[in-house]
Amino acid sequence: MLGTGVGIAVVVATFAFVLPRIADYRDVWGVVRTLSWTDVAVLAGATGLNLITFAPPWMAALPGLRFRQAFVVTQASTASTYVAPGGPAVGMALSFAMLRAWGFATSAVGLAVALTGVWNQLAMLAFPTIALGLLAFTGDSHAALDTIAAIGLATFLLVVASFAAGLSTAALARRVGDLAARIASWGRRLIRRRPVSWDGEAFVRFRHRTNRILARRWHVLTLATLAGQLTVFLVLLASLRAVDVSADDVSAVEAFAAWTLARLLGSIPITPGGLGVVELGLTTALVGFGGDQVEVVAAVLLYRAATIVPTLLIGLVAGITWRRYRPDDPPTAPAAGS
Numbered sequence: 001m002l003g004t005g006v007g008i009a010v011v012v013a014t015f016a017f018v019l020p021r022i023a024d025y026r027d028v029w030g031v032v033r034t035l036s037w038t039d040v041a042v043l044a045g046a047t048g049l050n051l052i053t054f055a056p057p058w059m060a061a062l063p064g065l066r067f068r069q070a071f072v073v074t075q076a077s078t079a080s081t082y083v084a085p086g087g088p089a090v091g092m093a094l095s096f097a098m099l100r101a102w103g104f105a106t107s108a109v110g111l112a113v114a115l116t117g118v119w120n121q122l123a124m125l126a127f128p129t130i131a132l133g134l135l136a137f138t139g140d141s142h143a144a145l146d147t148i149a150a151i152g153l154a155t156f157l158l159v160v161a162s163f164a165a166g167l168s169t170a171a172l173a174r175r176v177g178d179l180a181a182r183i184a185s186w187g188r189r190l191i192r193r194r195p196v197s198w199d200g201e202a203f204v205r206f207r208h209r210t211n212r213i214l215a216r217r218w219h220v221l222t223l224a225t226l227a228g229q230l231t232v233f234l235v236l237l238a239s240l241r242a243v244d245v246s247a248d249d250v251s252a253v254e255a256f257a258a259w260t261l262a263r264l265l266g267s268i269p270i271t272p273g274g275l276g277v278v279e280l281g282l283t284t285a286l287v288g289f290g291g292d293q294v295e296v297v298a299a300v301l302l303y304r305a306a307t308i309v310p311t312l313l314i315g316l317v318a319g320i321t322w323r324r325y326r327p328d329d330p331p332t333a334p335a336a337g338s
Helices: 002-022 025-032 037-052 058-063 067-083 087-101 106-138 141-169 170-190 200-242 252-266 277-288 294-326
Strands: none
Touching: 002 252, 002 277, 002 294, 025 058, 025 141, 025 294, 037 200, 037 294, 058 067, 058 106, 058 200, 067 087, 087 106, 087 277, 106 141, 106 200, 141 200, 170 200, 200 252, 200 294, 252 277, 277 294
């Protein structure tokens, strides 16, 4: 209840008080009304391309998953993150439940959820550092991005090192698993639940399956994840250019830097889908780079509408009809030693 109250307060403060002080909504609407059919078509094309790229990472992480099923899962799960507090964890849980109900093996689904989640987080953490390097190359700078990029790089290296260490040896995976089981059992005892039934051997089996998948598909998963992330940025760039924020005002590199900053801030589960947080962070960064206030607010609202509304509508339909897309013969997970 406290988290919901804070989230509502952030959303109300952003859209009712902060953004109107940056640009009057009547002026913003006046800019939006000037969009040509060409601008609308380009923005719609970028949005459609972004929607299509939701599915491939899951297809790479879960052998046997077809595009249609992956599209339904990703749209429904992503839509849930926009309406429920908890951030990506909500979408991951819904993805797991849908795929299990379709008959995919628990171990295979758990691995796919973990891999897609880790790869998305790694991309999000790495992008600010890349943006900082691009800004330095072009002679620009941004104080907030410097700090965010440093934090993101440190976290990225920590996650990569931890993930690689956990996959390196079975003995280490077993020790980490035993420790995790003890911590989880301790937490469950606090809420009067039974200890967990798994131990370090579950981590050993997870390590084996992960290494087997990554040995064959790491490059496909990486490229698919990058495509899915960067097409979101493409929607932002199309929104900026549609409302006449030119490259002289905000270059593509500056827009990318602002986008990476807002994405990282929006990943903090304060509001569903980062609503309010992303808009405020993105607007502040783009105006700081030299964008006109009214045009920037118009572009940010267009961008958020294009990346949220279609997924909400498609996700709602997918959430109602998802059972009819069950694969005819979902594959089962191979034995741990195969």
